[in-house]
Amino acid sequence: MGKSCYFDNAATSFPKAPGVAEAMTNYLTQVGSNVGRGDYQSAYAAAERVLEVREKLCRRFGAPDPRNVIFTPGSTYGLNAVLKGVLRPGDKVAASPMEHNAVLRPLTQLEQAGVEIVWLPCSHTGELLLDQAAELLTPDLKLCVLTHASNVCGTRMPIEAVGRLCRERGILFCVDAAQSAGFVPLDMGPMEIDALAMPAHKGLLGPQGLGVLLLTDAMAEAMEPLVSGGTGSRSDLLEMPPFLPDRLEPGTLNLPGIYGLGAALDWWEGQDQAALRHREERLTGHLIARLAEYEEDGLRVLGTRDEKKQVGVVSVDFLEKDNAECAYRLERDFGIQTRCGLHCAPLAHKTLGTYPQGTVRFSVGPFTRFEDIDYVQGAVAEILCG
Numbered sequence: 001m002g003k004s005c006y007f008d009n010a011a012t013s014f015p016k017a018p019g020v021a022e023a024m025t026n027y028l029t030q031v032g033s034n035v036g037r038g039d040y041q042s043a044y045a046a047a048e049r050v051l052e053v054r055e056k057l058c059r060r061f062g063a064p065d066p067r068n069v070i071f072t073p074g075s076t077y078g079l080n081a082v083l084k085g086v087l088r089p090g091d092k093v094a095a096s097p098m099e100h101n102a103v104l105r106p107l108t109q110l111e112q113a114g115v116e117i118v119w120l121p122c123s124h125t126g127e128l129l130l131d132q133a134a135e136l137l138t139p140d141l142k143l144c145v146l147t148h149a150s151n152v153c154g155t156r157m158p159i160e161a162v163g164r165l166c167r168e169r170g171i172l173f174c175v176d177a178a179q180s181a182g183f184v185p186l187d188m189g190p191m192e193i194d195a196l197a198m199p200a201h202k203g204l205l206g207p208q209g210l211g212v213l214l215l216t217d218a219m220a221e222a223m224e225p226l227v228s229g230g231t232g233s234r235s236d237l238l239e240m241p242p243f244l245p246d247r248l249e250p251g252t253l254n255l256p257g258i259y260g261l262g263a264a265l266d267w268w269e270g271q272d273q274a275a276l277r278h279r280e281e282r283l284t285g286h287l288i289a290r291l292a293e294y295e296e297d298g299l300r301v302l303g304t305r306d307e308k309k310q311v312g313v314v315s316v317d318f319l320e321k322d323n324a325e326c327a328y329r330l331e332r333d334f335g336i337q338t339r340c341g342l343h344c345a346p347l348a349h350k351t352l353g354t355y356p357q358g359t360v361r362f363s364v365g366p367f368t369r370f371e372d373i374d375y376v377q378g379a380v381a382e383i384l385c386g
């Protein structure tokens with residue numbers, strides 16, 4: 001196989017943090033027991049590690065208690081659990097057009113069942129129009145759901161400001177942190193977030209098939225369980241146990257995944273996180289600047305084009321070419337792996353003016369090198385002008 005240059009960290013990060021694969025193998029080969037279902041040493045050891053990982057997540061993201069850290073199969077599940085757990089026919093919910101289908105599709109199902117959606121407007125760079133949004137966030141809303149950063153163009157949302165408005169007006173606030181958890185600091189307390197959904201496999205550098213949903217008590221109380229089943233606790237009850245995390249966490253946990261995520265969090269804890277964040281910002285700025293050099297040659301760079309206002313996700317539209325063909329050539333001729341299309345966010349493209357053609361998306365991670373971006377520049381130049 002020839003050169004391979006991975007620019008699809010927004011879909012899933014690669015490589016994973018050092019130690020993740022080893023921790024998963026260790027669980028599968030050395031531990032193996034279920035949690036809450038066995039009275040023997042290896043089951044206690046697994047339970048202890050699961051609690052440690054909950055505690056790490058609780059500290060890192062400012063959840064009120066480790067019990068309020070719910071393991072899910074992914075952020076899609078966590079977002080569905082919140083939306084379908086809280087909203088009932090006649091309720092009103094606010095969302096932005098920059099949301100991923102993990103939010104748009106459950107909202108559409110809920111709308112068909114009689115929930116009203118209030119759309120918070122965004123500019124053509126994907127930024128929330130805060131003054132207009134503030135007028136629309138009225139106290140009769142039950143919930144506001146917002147992505148922290150767009151998975152199409154990387155634009156960040158003003159989470160703190162929206163959180164404050166929601167708290168003042170008694171609206172529950174759910175944040176989709178799929179594209180921000182990892183690099184971007186997140187603290188549920190000061191940001192007034194009631195539900196924070198994230199996957200293990202993107203910026204946290206953990207494995208696929210696992211997500212985390214962190215909840216305030218108010219949000220947890222407002223939620224009906226999306227799925228019910230065995231928890232290993234209060235087996236006498238035919239309803240879900242009344243306490244967290246069990247009430248919202250049915251079935252056997254993804255234990256290899258939790259061990260892997262634990263190792264990823266250990267790795268993050270050993271890093272200078274401010275330095276990593278700064279480097280990601282500089283990489284993003286470098287990528288934007290290199291791509292923006294070709295605007296007169298028919299390349300449109302989307303979003304704010306300001307690395308301070310976005311995460312490391314940069315989308316381009318090859319105005320006079322077919323984006324799918326360009327992404328194909330990037331991989332075939334240069335080994336550059338990107339993602340092309342609508343990225344599961346059709347309304348974001350309508351907002352950004354790239355519907356239906358979509359974009360080619362480049363996304364960086366902590367292991368991206370500056371020279372990889374220079375290599376991308378050369379490849380894009382070749383495709384545009386070669």
Ligand SMILES: Cc1ncc(COP(=O)(O)O)c(C=O)c1O
Nearest residue numbers: 074075076100102151176178199
């Ligand atoms: C903004 C956003 N939300 C939600 C998701 C869904 O994440 P997952 O597929 O891990 O459930 C993604 C995945 O790309 C995303 O980018």
